[in-house]
Amino acid sequence: MSFESGRLALIGTGLINGSLALALKRAGAVGEVVGCARHRATLERASTLGLCDRTTPDPAAAVAGADLVVLGTPPGAIGEVAARLAPGLDEAAVVTDVGSVKRAVVDAVGAALPRSQRFVGGHPVAGTEHSGPDAAFASLFEQRRCILTPVAGTDPAAVARVRAMWELVGSTVDEMTPDHHDRILAVTSHLPHLIAYTIVGTVADLEEQARAEVFKYAAGGFTDFTRIAASEPVMWRDVFLNNKEATLEMLGRFTEDLIALQRAIRWDQGEVLEDLFTRTRAIRRGVVEAGQAYVRQPEDPLAAKP
Amino acid sequence: MSFESGRLALIGTGLINGSLALALKRAGAVGEVVGCARHRATLERASTLGLCDRTTPDPAAAVAGADLVVLGTPPGAIGEVAARLAPGLDEAAVVTDVGSVKRAVVDAVGAALPRSQRFVGGHPVAGTEHSGPDAAFASLFEQRRCILTPVAGTDPAAVARVRAMWELVGSTVDEMTPDHHDRILAVTSHLPHLIAYTIVGTVADLEEQARAEVFKYAAGGFTDFTRIAASEPVMWRDVFLNNKEATLEMLGRFTEDLIALQRAIRWDQGEVLEDLFTRTRAIRRGVVEAGQAYVRQPEDPLAAKP
Numbered sequence: 195m196s197f198e199s200g201r202l203a204l205i206g207t208g209l210i211n212g213s214l215a216l217a218l219k220r221a222g223a224v225g226e227v228v229g230c231a232r233h234r235a236t237l238e239r240a241s242t243l244g245l246c247d248r249t250t251p252d253p254a255a256a257v258a259g260a261d262l263v264v265l266g267t268p269p270g271a272i273g274e275v276a277a278r279l280a281p282g283l284d285e286a287a288v289v290t291d292v293g294s295v296k297r298a299v300v301d302a303v304g305a306a307l308p309r310s311q312r313f314v315g316g317h318p319v320a321g322t323e324h325s326g327p328d329a330a331f332a333s334l335f336e337q338r339r340c341i342l343t344p345v346a347g348t349d350p351a352a353v354a355r356v357r358a359m360w361e362l363v364g365s366t367v368d369e370m371t372p373d374h375h376d377r378i379l380a381v382t383s384h385l386p387h388l389i390a391y392t393i394v395g396t397v398a399d400l401e402e403q404a405r406a407e408v409f410k411y412a413a414g415g416f417t418d419f420t421r422i423a424a425s426e427p428v429m430w431r432d433v434f435l436n437n438k439e440a441t442l443e444m445l446g447r448f449t450e451d452l453i454a455l456q457r458a459i460r461w462d463q464g465e466v467l468e469d470l471f472t473r474t475r476a477i478r479r480g481v482v483e484a485g486q487a488y489v490r491q492p493e494d495p496l497a498a499k500p
Numbered sequence: 501m502s503f504e505s506g507r508l509a510l511i512g513t514g515l516i517n518g519s520l521a522l523a524l525k526r527a528g529a530v531g532e533v534v535g536c537a538r539h540r541a542t543l544e545r546a547s548t549l550g551l552c553d554r555t556t557p558d559p560a561a562a563v564a565g566a567d568l569v570v571l572g573t574p575p576g577a578i579g580e581v582a583a584r585l586a587p588g589l590d591e592a593a594v595v596t597d598v599g600s601v602k603r604a605v606v607d608a609v610g611a612a613l614p615r616s617q618r619f620v621g622g623h624p625v626a627g628t629e630h631s632g633p634d635a636a637f638a639s640l641f642e643q644r645r646c647i648l649t650p651v652a653g654t655d656p657a658a659v660a661r662v663r664a665m666w667e668l669v670g671s672t673v674d675e676m677t678p679d680h681h682d683r684i685l686a687v688t689s690h691l692p693h694l695i696a697y698t699i700v701g702t703v704a705d706l707e708e709q710a711r712a713e714v715f716k717y718a719a720g721g722f723t724d725f726t727r728i729a730a731s732e733p734v735m736w737r738d739v740f741l742n743n744k745e746a747t748l749e750m751l752g753r754f755t756e757d758l759i760a761l762q763r764a765i766r767w768d769q770g771e772v773l774e775d776l777f778t779r780t781r782a783i784r785r786g787v788v789e790a791g792q793a794y795v796r797q798p799e800d801p802l803a804a805k806p
Contacts, residue, residue, distance in 0.1 A: 294720075319720050323784070339717060368716075378717055379717065381706070381710070381714050382718050383721040383722065386699060388758075389695055392754060392758045395776050399753075404683075404687070408687050409789075411645060411684055413645070414625050415728055420787045422721055422724060424781045425781075431774045431777060434765045434773060435770055442765060442766060445765075448698060452755065455694065459740045459741065459747060459748060462741055464576075464737050470701050471736055474701055474704060474729035475733065477704050
């Protein structure tokens, strides 16, 4: 199925929605793109960068006449935003979102919209540590995966349309239940982010002098964590609060494993360490073979070769 | 001070020593490179790849006539290796190492060598998750830092020579005490590795089906951890066992912070999360400004654009 949209409304004009706009424009698949955000400065940047053809801070005005609406607001605000745009929504419009949690979002948006069967929960598994309109780039979704989470009653035609959009911008699309999505992402994304935030926070609490030295020698491993821990604060706050159960479950497993490892170090159990480190190397091979290890674009001002 | 060596002996011919050989050969700074490793297959690869001009499995034979000896064996084996090579060592030879821990190494090697004042502990803060001769490449040390840890009694001329070698291959050299090195690296490298190993191990323990899905959606954050957790198992086992005190101290701080965050999620304390996530973003800026965030070379067979 090919994809096109006469008028696309983007609620939120940050990294994900902005990149989607650029990718769809590049493909010549959209007529007009209308951008909506709370702050005037954000909307001005989105216009200047060519992400949107027209902007408005009013969600109901933004969606008027749009055949497709993409919600790109943090999960904690998405229900309220959906309620505000509902009065302006066309009957035939398809609504989707790009949030990193799905159960809470599908429930909140479903309850707020007059025709929840035209809403398809979505999550493009792509991103960088940067945020806002300036972070957007057209190739963000190429060779990445996108998960759609239709529920009982969701219109199959709406699902097909959203699927076609993500395929057009280069992603492979899978479908699963919102709960299943949240359990998988708790492992692949939410727990790793939580741990990265924690270790970088632990370093932030070191005294000034030690912190300066950490910056200097960060290349030894710490750098990777700082990149993850630079991700958008409000979005991630909402992710953890809205995928609490699965995150806490995985965190419990992780903490047990960490304590066991701590004990092995204290008691000089070298074979326990070597055995684990050998098993984790095999996992890396699994990830590489699944095509999920990729090379990052030059994005750091002081980028140097490894 | 310029650097040259008539005969360089490499004890261990893996990623670090192999890369050092390639870099020094490229610079035309070495006469003969003699490689020493336990396994015949490793030595054959090192020869084939041009890392060494001559090889031997006997440490004492390897160092005979060498004016510089670089120890690149895991920290746990380095004292024994130093004792084995000691009988063959020239009086004027300078000995250094490339290990990730320094107190234990400096003590063990110092006790094993007849002239410990000619030994200079060293740690090039560079590497990849790959290991062995095939992982070596000449540019590994460019724009990276190298730490030397001379102690009371270390010959300043030996320190100057080792410094000149690392500067020649592109690194910035700093000097500090072994204990100070171990405390800094516990934060910047050892703790991050331990945590990456743990989370990847937690995933390794998931049931088969869940694991396959984790591979598929790893791009959401997990990928970075798998790369770190693919680092050489024996080397890292020895790092933790030989920097136990500083690692356990930092691990204690990390665990406290993680438990506090877990509690904040359970009790919906969004402001605690947002505050931390905002502070960690600032730390990333510190690392980028210190020039320690860099772009990785294409190294994965299935590398795709972000």
